Amino acid sequence: MDKTRRDFLKIAGLSALGLGAKPAADAFAQSAQGPKIAPIPEALKAKRWAMVVNLKKFKESGPDALQACVDACHTIHNVPKFDNPKDEVKWIWTESLAHALPNEEHHFLEEFVKEQMKGLPILVLCNHCDNPPCVRVCPTQATFRRLDGVVMMDYHRCIGCRYCMAGCPFGARSLNWRDPRPFIKTKLNREYPTRTRGVVEKCNFCDERLAKGLKPACVEACKNKEIIFGDLEDPKSEVRELLRANFAVRRKPQLGTQPQVYYIV
Amino acid sequence: MFENALRGSKGYWAWIILLLLVLGAGFANYLRQWVFGLGITGMSRDVSWGLYIGQFTFLVGVAASAVMLVLPYYLHDYKVFGKITILGEFVAIAAVTMCLSFIIVDLGRPDRAFNVLLYPSPNSVLFWDMIVLNGYLFLNLLVGWTVLGCEQRGAPPPKWIKPFIYLSIPWAISIHTVTAFLYAGLPGRGFWLTAIMAPRFLGSAFASGPSLLILLSFLLRRTTTFDPGREAIQALAKIVTYAMVVSCFFVACELFTVYYSQVPEHVSHFTYLFSGLHGKSGMVPLWWGVIIMGLLATILLIIPQTRNSDTILPIACALAFASLWIEKGIQLVVVGFIPNPMETVTQYAPTLPEMSITLGVWALGALILTLLYKVAVAVREQEPAGMSH
Numbered sequence: 001m002d003k004t005r006r007d008f009l010k011i012a013g014l015s016a017l018g019l020g021a022k023p024a025a026d027a028f029a030q031s032a033q034g035p036k037i038a039p040i041p042e043a044l045k046a047k048r049w050a051m052v053v054n055l056k057k058f059k060e061s062g063p064d065a066l067q068a069c070v071d072a073c074h075t076i077h078n079v080p081k082f083d084n085p086k087d088e089v090k091w092i093w094t095e096s097l098a099h100a101l102p103n104e105e106h107h108f109l110e111e112f113v114k115e116q117m118k119g120l121p122i123l124v125l126c127n128h129c130d131n132p133p134c135v136r137v138c139p140t141q142a143t144f145r146r147l148d149g150v151v152m153m154d155y156h157r158c159i160g161c162r163y164c165m166a167g168c169p170f171g172a173r174s175l176n177w178r179d180p181r182p183f184i185k186t187k188l189n190r191e192y193p194t195r196t197r198g199v200v201e202k203c204n205f206c207d208e209r210l211a212k213g214l215k216p217a218c219v220e221a222c223k224n225k226e227i228i229f230g231d232l233e234d235p236k237s238e239v240r241e242l243l244r245a246n247f248a249v250r251r252k253p254q255l256g257t258q259p260q261v262y263y264i265v
Numbered sequence: 266m267f268e269n270a271l272r273g274s275k276g277y278w279a280w281i282i283l284l285l286l287v288l289g290a291g292f293a294n295y296l297r298q299w300v301f302g303l304g305i306t307g308m309s310r311d312v313s314w315g316l317y318i319g320q321f322t323f324l325v326g327v328a329a330s331a332v333m334l335v336l337p338y339y340l341h342d343y344k345v346f347g348k349i350t351i352l353g354e355f356v357a358i359a360a361v362t363m364c365l366s367f368i369i370v371d372l373g374r375p376d377r378a379f380n381v382l383l384y385p386s387p388n389s390v391l392f393w394d395m396i397v398l399n400g401y402l403f404l405n406l407l408v409g410w411t412v413l414g415c416e417q418r419g420a421p422p423p424k425w426i427k428p429f430i431y432l433s434i435p436w437a438i439s440i441h442t443v444t445a446f447l448y449a450g451l452p453g454r455g456f457w458l459t460a461i462m463a464p465r466f467l468g469s470a471f472a473s474g475p476s477l478l479i480l481l482s483f484l485l486r487r488t489t490t491f492d493p494g495r496e497a498i499q500a501l502a503k504i505v506t507y508a509m510v511v512s513c514f515f516v517a518c519e520l521f522t523v524y525y526s527q528v529p530e531h532v533s534h535f536t537y538l539f540s541g542l543h544g545k546s547g548m549v550p551l552w553w554g555v556i557i558m559g560l561l562a563t564i565l566l567i568i569p570q571t572r573n574s575d576t577i578l579p580i581a582c583a584l585a586f587a588s589l590w591i592e593k594g595i596q597l598v599v600v601g602f603i604p605n606p607m608e609t610v611t612q613y614a615p616t617l618p619e620m621s622i623t624l625g626v627w628a629l630g631a632l633i634l635t636l637l638y639k640v641a642v643a644v645r646e647q648e649p650a651g652m653s654h
């Protein structure tokens with residue numbers, strides 16, 4: 001064996017033993033000052049992302065606008081469509097007012113819905129709570145809350161224990177009860193990962209689009225500003241203006257999860 | 266010591282083979298589930314935990330109930346439990362093993378189970394449950410095996426084992442408390458959101474575990490030369506009686522709060538149990554079965570003449586066990602999801618493969634218990650004359 005090769009092996013061996021620990025040590029040193037994330041110049045940034053769903057606008061636009069939001073989201077995120085309701089996976093869908101806001105139910109709500117909302121249901125999705133129980137219960141941190149308020153899923157870490165599904169008071173989460181890939185009925189979006197069986201998924205406030213400077217897909221699908229998305233911490237943002245000018249409700253606020261999807265009735 | 270498990274009568278081997286067959290069938294179905302996913306079960310987006318997690322919850326209670334023997338025997342030197350305590354510890358070992366197996370078969374991605382250790386999350390009750398369950402398994406293996414080994418040599422148990430025995434007492438309480446906290450801390454599930462969950466869990470555990478042990482004692486008395494003693498069985502029967510009465514009381518407390526306050530999120534689940542909700546009533550017959558069997562068992566246990574009868578006591582214990590098994594092993598978990606957060610009703614029924622997997626795990630537990638009991642009984646039969654534990 002010639003010298004250079006021997007030396008090389010020695011160095012390789014050394015680095016495997018000791019020097020190899022250097023990057024790991026660096027990583028720890030870094031995390032002491034907070035993780036370093038390469039900045040994405042084009043990304044949309046906020047202190048606290050929030051969504052305002054304007055039911056008055058949806059009344060003007062009619063049922064097609066609701067469906068457009070659902071379709072936009074489910075297409076872009078490769079959400080499968082199963083025939084058996086047992087296997088269902090959904091990120092954003094419609095519920096009757098009484099089901100979406102069970103605490104507001106009363107005997108004559110139906111009349112109101114008929115008169116004032118043209119009998120339309122309302123959109124429901126993950127509320128990206130400020131105090132999310134799903135994050136609290138997850139035993140692997142596969143679901144976590146970003147500093148800007150987006151509650152995220154790591155499909156590669158989730159073990160499928162479904163504790164988060166029990167913890168979510170809004171029924172926002174779905175498990176892939178079986179392999180979802182054959183059931184993606186829309187055109188496959190190669191920009192977003194498909195999931196495997198056995199992991200949980202839900203609305204992610206389109207974090208992958210925010211990173212590219214785009215608003216969430218459902219917001220973009222709205223022709224008439226039915227859904228507004230923005231920074232709640234910014235007093236000049238559109239969401240703040242809407243909340244100043246209108247009375248808005250949230251789903252099950254009494255549970256203390258601090259949902260960040262607001263509904264203008 | 267273990268060689269004793271490999272010698273046995275024809276009946277013994279027939280039983281072992283039967284268990285292996287059930288276990289094999291369960292395993293085959295588990296392989297199907299592994300390939301297909303949890304869609305092979307009756308669980309759904311709305312009812313996302315079912316039979317597996319129910320059995321897990323029930324069996325944590327059975328495991329914890331060993332403390333009802335360990336505590337009087339080791340802490341109060343209650344000699345009557347001398348022969349039977351080891352049986353309780355071995356039930357705990359089998360039950361915890363089943364618990365851990367039920368967790369594994371319930372995972373969507375069992376291949377990633379170790380993520381729980383790789384990314385420890387102290388904010389999750391499931392993380393703590395894993396720690397206390399494994400710790401409890403270890404404690405019972407250590408204590409049971411050491412004590413039995415000494416007995417075989419005719420020696421008293423070593424001193425160093427005592428701290429572990431004492432530790433196992435609060436530890437048993439902890440496993441069931443932590444398991445109750447899995448449920449009792451979730452904001453959106455009215456059925457579980459009650460401070461009496463952990464006490465109720467312990468109450469029903471101390472009824473179901475000892476009643477199983479009484480049944481096993483009768484079985485051992487019939488099939489082997491081993492007899493834990495009438496006095497021990499009667500003492501256990503009193504424990505079951507008190508535990509059943511306390512359990513009934515706790516359920517009554519729950520029902521009072523729910524029905525007197527009439528908060529809809531809490532009432533709706535019980536309406537589903539008692540009479541059905543939105544025209545769906547799949548759980549109603551089972552729930553009435555739970556009530557009738559539970560009350561009947563409690564009455565039979567309270568009356569001294571029936572409790573003292575060697576023919577009626579096993580019946581009362583079987584009724585108590587069945588009642589609590591349905592209540593905790595099925596309904597407690599499933600009905601927490603019915604109605605769902607949108608106040609709509611999706612019902613749940615386990616599928617055949619799901620039941621086969623469940624039976625398979627039970628067969629695994631029964632197998633472990635059989636082997637351990639075989640060893641224990643053999644050691645007792647060889648015991649030096651005059652030596653009582």
Ligand code: SF4
Nearest residue numbers: 138158159161162164
């Ligand atoms: S299913 Fe996945 S995301 Fe949900 S709690 Fe379990 S590991 Fe976390």
